[in-house]
Amino acid sequence: MGSTSRKEPPLPTVVPLLDVNRGYIPLRDELLSAITRVCDSGQFVLGPEVQELEQNVARFCGVEHAIACASGSDALLLALMAHGVGRGDQVVVPSFTFFATASAAWRLGATPVFVDIDPETMNLSPAAVEAAIAPSTKTIIPVHLFGQCAEMAPILETARWHGIAVIEDAAQAIGAQYRGQSAGAIGDIGCLSFYPTKNLGGFGDGGMLTTRSAELASRLNLLRGHGMRPRYFHREVGINSRLDSVQAAALNVKLRYLNAWTQQRQANARRYRELFLAAKLDGELSIPAEAPDRRHVWNQFTIRVPNGARNRLREHLAQAGVGSEIYYPLPLHLQDCFRGLGYREGSLPETERAAAEVLSLPIFPELTPQEQEAVVTAVARFYGRKFKGKAA
Numbered sequence: 001m002g003s004t005s006r007k008e009p010p011l012p013t014v015v016p017l018l019d020v021n022r023g024y025i026p027l028r029d030e031l032l033s034a035i036t037r038v039c040d041s042g043q044f045v046l047g048p049e050v051q052e053l054e055q056n057v058a059r060f061c062g063v064e065h066a067i068a069c070a071s072g073s074d075a076l077l078l079a080l081m082a083h084g085v086g087r088g089d090q091v092v093v094p095s096f097t098f099f100a101t102a103s104a105a106w107r108l109g110a111t112p113v114f115v116d117i118d119p120e121t122m123n124l125s126p127a128a129v130e131a132a133i134a135p136s137t138k139t140i141i142p143v144h145l146f147g148q149c150a151e152m153a154p155i156l157e158t159a160r161w162h163g164i165a166v167i168e169d170a171a172q173a174i175g176a177q178y179r180g181q182s183a184g185a186i187g188d189i190g191c192l193s194f195y196p197t198k199n200l201g202g203f204g205d206g207g208m209l210t211t212r213s214a215e216l217a218s219r220l221n222l223l224r225g226h227g228m229r230p231r232y233f234h235r236e237v238g239i240n241s242r243l244d245s246v247q248a249a250a251l252n253v254k255l256r257y258l259n260a261w262t263q264q265r266q267a268n269a270r271r272y273r274e275l276f277l278a279a280k281l282d283g284e285l286s287i288p289a290e291a292p293d294r295r296h297v298w299n300q301f302t303i304r305v306p307n308g309a310r311n312r313l314r315e316h317l318a319q320a321g322v323g324s325e326i327y328y329p330l331p332l333h334l335q336d337c338f339r340g341l342g343y344r345e346g347s348l349p350e351t352e353r354a355a356a357e358v359l360s361l362p363i364f365p366e367l368t369p370q371e372q373e374a375v376v377t378a379v380a381r382f383y384g385r386k387f388k389g390k391a392a
């Protein structure tokens, strides 16, 4: 291998976890003129661009209604409010997720009930959901973690049997599908986030609720605007959670590119798989896979590094100039703020094992094959493998 005559291009030295500028630069003029139109119009909050985005996202997800709000976290809060969740209610959630999934329930005085995950997909275990249902369970929030839908069919069946609502946390999963149905169109309400690191990211915060129910759509609309209808008359206490027109204008432009970006993420995931197999690293760590009945949109490419090696690998990658992140290092059931709920270490073994093993690698659409080769070469080096960064 050392005496190849052909000269290989040098491997790039720095591979960022995410580089939002690479998506922005080619669209810069288009985005800035859309934003300029908003600035010139004088309509800055819930203006025509927001209505346009609501229609575009509803069509994209295959639902009748989409209601914009200020963030994915607010979307979760509003979805629970629309279902009347409050004190004394239980909300079944994964512990292996971003904080907002559980804090929405907590803020309404309800109790998050944390359940374990399926180790393959790291999404909610349907059997664990079924076992957690109690008379006071009001909703289940499956999270489509890392861009792959949770196993929705048995979860929906459990919910229907017990007459409880299902709210999808689709913050990481816009465009993902489960048996042909889009994330956000499967449960009663879907919650999307436009935080800049998501697959459809704005220039700040933003969120969206999706639903097929006209009645829920009307409630969500009321609740995001202080429960006010008509103007200055309040039927109930809502919150202020509106989307800026500037965000909506940018998101309308970017939504046109989302399918192409998703295909690039999927191609990157396939290339990683080939590279990891070519480097014979599949025995050392586990490579994420797409379940057969799902369309994975790869918000994250998250490997699992067993045997306590994860943190050392992460440090090694940092030394090699490769960005990575741990989503999420401490499960929610072990967070200080939820200590009063009585969970202990060992309460949710699969969740705790995942938190100790996961490592997310760069997967953004514009990542180059050379950069992916550099990432896998750096991982191979950590395990003392010779690998020249080429797929077989």
Ligand SMILES: *Cc1c(COP(=O)(O)O)cnc(C)c1O
Pocket: 071, 072, 073, 074, 097, 098, 100, 101, 143, 169, 171, 172, 192, 193, 194, 195, 205, 206, 207
């Ligand atoms: C990002 C995210 C949220 C919250 O979205 P924000 O727009 O940041 O408030 C909720 N749940 C999950 C799983 C997320 O990844």
